Amino acid sequence: MTDGRVTLVSGNWKMNENHFEALKLVQELAALLRASGVPKGREVSIHPSFTSLRTVQTAVETDHVPVALGAQNCHFEDRGAFTGEVSAEMLAKLNVSYVIAGHSERRTYFGETDLLVRRKVDAILAHGMRPIVCVGETLDERSAGEAFSRVTHQVAEVLSGRSGEVVGGVVVAYEPLWAIGTGETASVEDAEQMCAAIREEVGRFAGAGAAASIRLQYGGSVTPETAGALLDAKNVDGLLVGGASLDAERFVGIVRAQA
Numbered sequence: 001m002t003d004g005r006v007t008l009v010s011g012n013w014k015m016n017e018n019h020f021e022a023l024k025l026v027q028e029l030a031a032l033l034r035a036s037g038v039p040k041g042r043e044v045s046i047h048p049s050f051t052s053l054r055t056v057q058t059a060v061e062t063d064h065v066p067v068a069l070g071a072q073n074c075h076f077e078d079r080g081a082f083t084g085e086v087s088a089e090m091l092a093k094l095n096v097s098y099v100i101a102g103h104s105e106r107r108t109y110f111g112e113t114d115l116l117v118r119r120k121v122d123a124i125l126a127h128g129m130r131p132i133v134c135v136g137e138t139l140d141e142r143s144a145g146e147a148f149s150r151v152t153h154q155v156a157e158v159l160s161g162r163s164g165e166v167v168g169g170v171v172v173a174y175e176p177l178w179a180i181g182t183g184e185t186a187s188v189e190d191a192e193q194m195c196a197a198i199r200e201e202v203g204r205f206a207g208a209g210a211a212a213s214i215r216l217q218y219g220g221s222v223t224p225e226t227a228g229a230l231l232d233a234k235n236v237d238g239l240l241v242g243g244a245s246l247d248a249e250r251f252v253g254i255v256r257a258q259a
């Protein structure tokens with residue numbers, strides 16, 4: 001990572017941890033981070049399920065845990081007849097700072113399209129939070145030589161048509177589908193090349209300033225052992241961590257990783 005961007009290490013807890021377990025996990029994180037600290041120039045966010053957000057918010061604020069609160073999804077409308085949904089407005093009221101939008105599991109299992117993700121990003125931004133926009137290609141797309149066109153197309157569909165300043169404040173997470181939950185991490189070269197391509201695409205539609213300040217995460221089977229080299233790559237400004245974020249020691253190992 002270069003150019004003075006603050007790296008962002010995010011823990012996506014997915015559909016794990018009920019609110020009792022979530023409280024235990026955040027307390028373990030608090031103890032470890034109190035002992036070792038978050039490295040300078042690095043930021044941490046944790047993304048519990050909706051039912052744990054209020055509990056985790058209270059714990060983080062009461063104990064001054066050095067992590068930002070994140071959510072995993074939201075609806076694009078503020079309120080209305082959308083049974084079972086949670087709005088960006090509701091998340092903002094819980095002091096949520098980062099909201100994941102368009103995670104591949106939502107695209108795959110819940111049919112989310114780029115257009116829907118774009119509307120969610122609108123709502124997240126309208127309520128003063130930062131979206132973490134997930135993009136990534138399947139193994140078939142990579143094998144067919146379509147990885148770069150697929151991913152840059154997703155980025156443009158969701159983020160183009162906004163001011164450079166807005167785009168520069170967004171986070172994009174490159175998560176190749178074949179690396180999620182598989183134990184198969186993309187090589188540092190793969191992650192770096194794709195993040196460089198995303199940055200170039202952002203420059204094309206939002207200008208050089210946006211390209212320089214937008215933060216690009218890598219996600220997919222990140223471990224404390226692989227995190228340092230990934231974070232050291234020029235265009236990788238952070239990590240989006242699934243499985244390893246459910247273990248406080250492993251997650252803090254990633255938070256503190258150096259090349």
Ligand code: 13P
Nearest residue numbers: 012180181220221242243
């Ligand atoms: P894993 O780290 O479990 O592969 O998950 C990655 C991910 O999808 C984070 O959003």
